[in-house]
Amino acid sequence: MIDRLYLCAAGVSVLLDLRDADVRLVHWGADLGEQVPDATALEPSVPHSASDQPAPVSLIPQASRGWRGTPGVTGDRGSRDYSLRLVLQDVEADESRAVLTLSDEAAGIRVRTTLALAPSGLLLIDNELENTGEGDFRLASLDTSLPVPAHATEALDLTGRWAREKHPQRRTIDQGTWVRSGRHGRTGHDSTLVIAAGTPGFSWRSGEVWALHLGWSGDHASRVERAGDGQKVIAVGELLHPGELVLAPGETYRSPRAFAAYSGHGLDGVSERFHEWMRARPGHPSSPRPVVLNTWEAVYFNHDLEVLRQLADAAAELGVERFVLDDGWFLGRRDDSAGLGDWFVDPDVWPQGLTPLTDHVVSRGMQFGLWVEPEMINEDSDLARAHPDWISGPGDRRSLRWRHQQVLDLVNPDAWQYIYDRLDALLSEYPISYLKWDQNRDQLELGHDGRSSTHEQTLAAYRMFDALRAAHPGVEIESCSSGGARVDLGILERTDRVWASDTNDALERQTIQRWTGLVLPPELVGTHVGPGTSHTTGRTHALSFRAITALFGHFGVEWDVRALTDGERKELGAAIAFYKANRALLHSGRAVRIDRPDETDSAYGVIAQDVSEALVAYVALATSPDEAPARLRIPGLDPDRLYEVSPGLQIDRHAVAHRALPAWFDAGSAAMSGRALEVLGLAMPGLHPEQAIVLKLTAV
Ligand code: DGJ
Helix, strand or coil: CCCEEEEEECCEEEEEECHHHCCEEEEEEECCCCCCCCHHHHCCCCCCCCCCCCCCCCCCCCHHHCCCCCCCEEEEECCECCCCCCEEEEEEECCCEEEEEEEECCCCEEEEEEEEECCCCCEEEEEEEEECCCCCEEEEEECEEEEECCCCCEEEEEEEECCEEEEEEEEECCCEEEEEEECCCCCCCCCCCCEEEECCCCCCCCCCEEEEEECCCCCEEEEEEECCCCCEEEEEEECCCCCCCEECCCCEEECCCEEEEEECCHHHHHHHHHHHHHHCCCCCCCCCCCCEEECHHHHCCCCCHHHHHHHHHHHHHHCCCEEEECCCCECCCCCCCCCCCCCCECCCCCCCCCHHHHHHHHHCCCEEEEEECCCEEECCCHHHHHCHHHECCCCCCCCCCECCEEEECCCCHHHHHHHHHHHHHHHHHCCEEEEEECCCCCCCCCEECCEECHHHHHHHHHHHHHHHHHHCCCCEEEECECCECCCCCCHHHCCCEEECCCCCCHHHHHHHHHHHCCCCCHHHEEEEECCCECCCCCCECCHHHHHHHHHCCEEEECCCHHHCCHHHHHHHHHHHHHHHHHHHHHCCCEEEEECCCCCCEEEEEEECCCCCEEEEEEEECCCCCCCCCCCECCCCCCCCCEEEEEECCCCCHHHECCCCCCHHHHHCCEEEEHHHHHHCCECCCCECCCEEEEEEEEEC
């Protein structure tokens, strides 16, 4: 058998050492070029009080190979087979893909790991474990673990809560294990999009970074670990509950796919690999992302046909292209305490069904979208009264309610079929182009037939998405989960965008969107202009700040636009027109996040793949310690081309804190080479905090 494998794509190399019938990831990082080193040159010495031979960590870390950190696979058959020694049996490989089969014949376990290096340089890892022995094998974990080099000294992960998702946390990688576990039965508001390690001070534009994401919408853990011998790994895997995964002889467990991005130039390089890979997927949304109006913050549960028609009229006049009817349309749903599960249009509110509204929306040239929450059930619903046993939980006891609701046991085939039939009927009866698919609670203690079922429930939900998409291929789906609690590449395999957060406060959104964008390209992230005073924070923001914040995503409006002043209507209409004129660029270009000297302001943008144009936002987040802001240096342009820079949207004069704008603003534009823009930058106006401007750059 060959004793090493070398994969290479887009400036990334992966070197696997296959000697000793093991698989060790010797290198995942910068391109090593043609002269691939001999792995023996990298073998460490043997310290005192350690195993008698060097113990570089295996791709599936095991105690039987000398690893003293978290094992890559755990499980047992009662008192036997608790520690595996996996031996390489077979290798299939080409330049971009390796399939490695390992087994422990005595324990009756076979593991197949597939590493695929995509053209974007994103490394995709799939693991399968098969019980080839006799008797049941109780699988406790099967993780993807990737060693990172010693000079990766800092870790980054994200955390959050409702209406405040995706906030970064950084730490030094000290000895020990830093684990971010999510036991929410959904991805979770606090789930980290990536677990990353990097060189000291790595930033958006500088440093080496190794980042790992798990494409899974159920319980999961991400960790960074530094063992006593100095070896470091980043790892992700599904969190399995006791007794949840018992593999009968011949049965296989497939781990969720892990996605690994290496960058030699900061976090932007990580995003580039993810964004490019996602955009190359056959199912990636390809039509221009339509301007959305969502009714939630406009009317909440107060559904009234006449009001909604007026809202649709006002939306259409502004240039909205998709009108989404949010929560409140189905049987008994007058507030959030009842109705989930009864997916029939409520005749008390909609005596003629939804047709009078859908007809109106369609006649105004807009698509119609509908809110649903198929995985949930209210105890106050006809469904729960008819099938109390369809509520998921630990046997005879019910789990705690959360937003007055319980989880529907989709592992039960009858419950699954009922939901499928109801959604299929609605999608067949009405001209629905879009589902806002919500999921509003942590799914704790999930159980089916007395057995823990988080894993099965996640797969059952996935099957529901897949079956409905197959039956209604034209319908787009948004993954919403009390805002951004289900944002991962597992759900994005079957949905077309995510709702990043329930907060439409533009200041909060600056952070949430920036970090959601670490993995997701902007066209997949719903970003709405909310009312002047945010419903979630009580902060009041200028429309220009709200609109510029919403621009860098899949733009929408979530506001009662019937009541706009003339000025607001004009300004919002102009923002919508600007979004439409620039969405092709916004949704295909390279994301750039500019490292600024301090955290009181922020700048970011999108640069066309051919570097012919760009849009850049400059945002004042807080008062600056300096009287004048640092010049805006814009990296990533063509150094040798000249760019004309001009304000993209008219500047809101109230946003300007200084006596006068920089002269070039008054002149209307500036011309600078890409090199000068990167090295010197452009003078920026002093803005009041929580204000923004957007610049358009065009190569001349
Ligand atoms: C939570 C969502 O995130 C909101 O946008 C809204 O759809 C409500 N649920 C409706 O109940």
